[in-house]
Each structure stands twice: as C-alpha cells, then as structure tokens.
Amino acid sequence: PFRLTDQDGRPLALEDLRGKTVVLDFIFTHCTGPCPVMTGLHVDVQRALSPRERAKTRFVSISLDPERDTPAVLRAYALKRGADLSDWSFLTGPSADVEAVLKAYGVGVIRKAGEEPAHLVASFVIDPEGRIAHRIVGLDAPVDDRVRRVVDTAGRD
Helix, strand or coil: CCEEECCCCCEEEHHHHCCCEEEEEEECCCCCCHHHHHHHHHHHHHHHCCHHHHHCEEEEEEECCCCCCCHHHHHHHHHHHCCCCCCEEEEECCHHHHHHHHHHHCCCEECCCCCCCEECCEEEEECCCCCEEEEEECCCCCHHHHHHHHHHHHCCC
16 A cells, blocks of 8 residues: 655545556656656557546556656656556655555665666556556566456456
C-alpha cells in the first residue's frame, strides 16, 4: 500500500484503485536510459487496450527522484511521452514515502552523489484485489505480451 501525490497535486493511494487492474512502474523524468522506453511501452499498452479493457485498468508511474520530480515536472513528462492522464497517474511524494514503496516492491535503487539513480527496471500488473499478478523485469517483454497480461488479469468480458 502507498499514498503519494499525482501530477495534479492530488493524493492517490493504491487502495483507491481497488477493483481496477493496475500497471505499476518506477521512473524518473531526467532519465536518459530505460525510463522513457518503459513509459513508451506502457503508452503503447494503454493505446492497445479496448475502451472496455481501459475502463478496468489504471496506469501508475512512481518517481524514483522525488526531490526533482514535482507534480508539474511529472505532468510535463507524461504529456511529452504521450500518456493519457485520464487513467494514468504519475506519483511523487516525500523521499521516505517513496523509498518505502520501492522497498515494498523490491525495486533497488543505487544513489551516488552527482549521478542519476541506478535502478531495477521492472513493472507490475496488480490485480483488482491489490495482489501482484505479474512482475515484468526489464524491457524485453513486447507490447502484445504486456497487453495480454493486463487483459488476463482484468478478466475478459
């Protein structure tokens, strides 16, 4: 569970998303490596879902760099990357709160002075009851595989 702040300055908790399938990942906006790729993959997943599937799904990206990633910075990043914010939240919050979420999901981060954070590239598909249904490590899983995992977790009509 977590409660953080979205790109519009509103609080959002994982429990607020019960009943939805959640695609959760961890990014930071200044990343020049895997983060924009991960966001792009999930934009493609978001676009590939039918309207009925999207109604059952929420996307959540949590910043690994809450010091720099303010709600306004997250909003600009999301829009630049093509994310539809009607069902995607980009979250930030106090460093201690973000670190607790990272630890809970097993996403290790190495922080060195003067360097960008190094982190595990992973995304999670969380079922409507709040349980992790799929953990996808890396960027190799293609969009159609990610879509299948989301749809299977949400349940087909």
